[in-house]
Amino acid sequence: MFRPAEITNTVTRAAKDAGFELVGVAPVENSPELEYFPQWIAEGRAGEMKYLEARDEQGRLKRASLAYAAPWARSVVVCAINYNTAQPYSTEIQTQSEENRERGWISRYAWSQQDYHDLAMQRLRRVEAAVRNAAASDDVVTRCYVDTGPIVERVVAKYAGIGWIGKNTCIINQKMGSWMFLGVILTSLELAPGLPAPDRCGSCTRCIDACPTDALIAPHQLDSNKCIAYLTIEKRGAIAEEIRSGMGRHIFGCDICQDVCPWNRKAPATNAEEFQALPELVNPALEWLADMDEEEFRRTFKSSPVRRGKRAGLRRNAVIAMGNSGDQKFLSQLEKLVGDSDEDVSESAGWAIRKLRDPN
Numbered sequence: 489m490f491r492p493a494e495i496t497n498t499v500t501r502a503a504k505d506a507g508f509e510l511v512g513v514a515p516v517e518n519s520p521e522l523e524y525f526p527q528w529i530a531e532g533r534a535g536e537m538k539y540l541e542a543r544d545e546q547g548r549l550k551r552a553s554l555a556y557a558a559p560w561a562r563s564v565v566v567c568a569i570n571y572n573t574a575q576p577y578s579t580e581i582q583t584q585s586e587e588n589r590e591r592g593w594i595s596r597y598a599w600s601q602q603d604y605h606d607l608a609m610q611r612l613r614r615v616e617a618a619v620r621n622a623a624a625s626d627d628v629v630t631r632c633y634v635d636t637g638p639i640v641e642r643v644v645a646k647y648a649g650i651g652w653i654g655k656n657t658c659i660i661n662q663k664m665g666s667w668m669f670l671g672v673i674l675t676s677l678e679l680a681p682g683l684p685a686p687d688r689c690g691s692c693t694r695c696i697d698a699c700p701t702d703a704l705i706a707p708h709q710l711d712s713n714k715c716i717a718y719l720t721i722e723k724r725g726a727i728a729e730e731i732r733s734g735m736g737r738h739i740f741g742c743d744i745c746q747d748v749c750p751w752n753r754k755a756p757a758t759n760a761e762e763f764q765a766l767p768e769l770v771n772p773a774l775e776w777l778a779d780m781d782e783e784e785f786r787r788t789f790k791s792s793p794v795r796r797g798k799r800a801g802l803r804r805n806a807v808i809a810m811g812n813s814g815d816q817k818f819l820s821q822l823e824k825l826v827g828d829s830d831e832d833v834s835e836s837a838g839w840a841i842r843k844l845r846d847p848n
């Protein structure tokens with residue numbers, strides 16, 4: 489006999505054993521949040537991330553409904569893992585001292601040696617095995633995703649009770665804050681769903697006020713074209729000049745709208761060895777990154793998420809950050825970089841020199 493509540497309990501235990509701090513089950517049904525997705529795409533808010541526009545055979549946006557992406561699915565198991573470490577926030581470190589002007593910012597999630605996709609996926613596979621074992625049937629269908637599936641993971645996370653969707657668009661848990669990765673398992677099993685977590689943003693607007701590029705165009709609405717995380721990680725080629733000053737010294741990702749969130753003030757740090765930060769990646773020297781050759785890039789970021797931005801992107805970002813640093817010592821290095829064989833590095837170096845000479 490099929491026992492949804494019992495199987496759900498087994499799955500919850502398996503997720504905790506696998507190292508996930510939070511786990512919940514979402515039902516498969518359309519939600520008001522997903523109605524916004526087609527509009528977001530139509531307004532061009534996804535920038536050049538074309539994979540978000542994937543459509544099914546009838547031309548419907550797959551991510552707009554689980555019924556399009558996985559018609560066989562009946563429940564979604566959502567797991568969350570804490571990646572926060574004890575290091576200070578970018579909003580503290582980056583403004584601390586004059587000496588810091590020569591350093592850039594890599595996002596908190598990318599400080600460890602290993603890519604979070606792999607770390608979370610290994611754990612998710614253990615939970616998937618528990619789902620299949622508990623169901624004791626060969627007919628059960630399951631699919632695991634960390635990031636890459638045709639699903640808006642934050643929406644299912646909300647309905648699984650992992651947290652609420654903050655005005656900064658991140659999932660926030662009352663106890664854990666928002667420094668977490670999500671992993672999802674779609675299953676054909678009808679499990680016992682949880683309840684959505686209540687919204688605790690209230691009248692706060694700190695994230696919207698702090699975003700240096702105005703990427704949070706309204707509560708819960710992000711324009712990727714303006715988001716530093718998108719510009720530094722996903723955007724290939726030249727970055728529009730008018731947005732470069734707002735990027736500050738960010739060279740991979742951005743944490744500001746989470747750093748300022750009151751729910752992250754007491755966010756617990758993880759003890760998991762795999763998530764501990766490599767010291768050289770926390771607030772790294774811009775000079776080092778801008779001059780990095782292919783061999784050193786490969787060695788330093790061997791299994792790290794930073795590989796996604798490619799060496800060319802990382803150097804382009806470091807050069808823009810030099811322009812924003814106000815530190816004249818970079819002028820001589822930038823003058824050399826104007827002759828760089830990479831067009832984006834060379835053009836950005838020209839911009840950075842002009843910016844250092846005439847900051848206004």
Ligand code: B12
Nearest residue numbers: 521522525595635640641658659669670708717718741742
């Ligand atoms: C594309 C993408 C990005 C893009 C776009 C971000 C975005 N906000 O959409 C970029 C490159 C900018 C990005 C940045 C980051 N990302 Co990202 N990203 C994704 C990815 C692959 C898809 C997201 C997506 O579908 N976006 C579409 C838009 C429409 O969805 P949304 O902004 O989440 O909006 C929903 C709600 O806000 C909602 N909504 C809720 N209430 C309301 C109310 C109203 C009135 C309205 C109109 C809408 C609305 O509507 C939307 C759904 O239709 C997911 C993984 C996945 N498969 O889901 C990871 C994911 C969202 N990213 C993640 C992370 C960690 C980050 C960064 C923190 C990394 C960094 N430090 O640089 C930043 C955070 C920036 C931010 N504030 O969002 C985590 C989030 C974990 C968490 N705690 O929430 C995810 C889930 C990856 C993972 N598996 O862990 N990311």
Ligand code: SF4
Nearest residue numbers: 699715716742744745
């Ligand atoms: S990640 Fe940075 S740029 Fe993007 S919305 Fe948040 S504060 Fe703005």
Ligand code: SF4
Nearest residue numbers: 654655689692695749
């Ligand atoms: S900073 Fe304030 S408004 Fe923004 S997500 Fe956090 S609690 Fe919500």
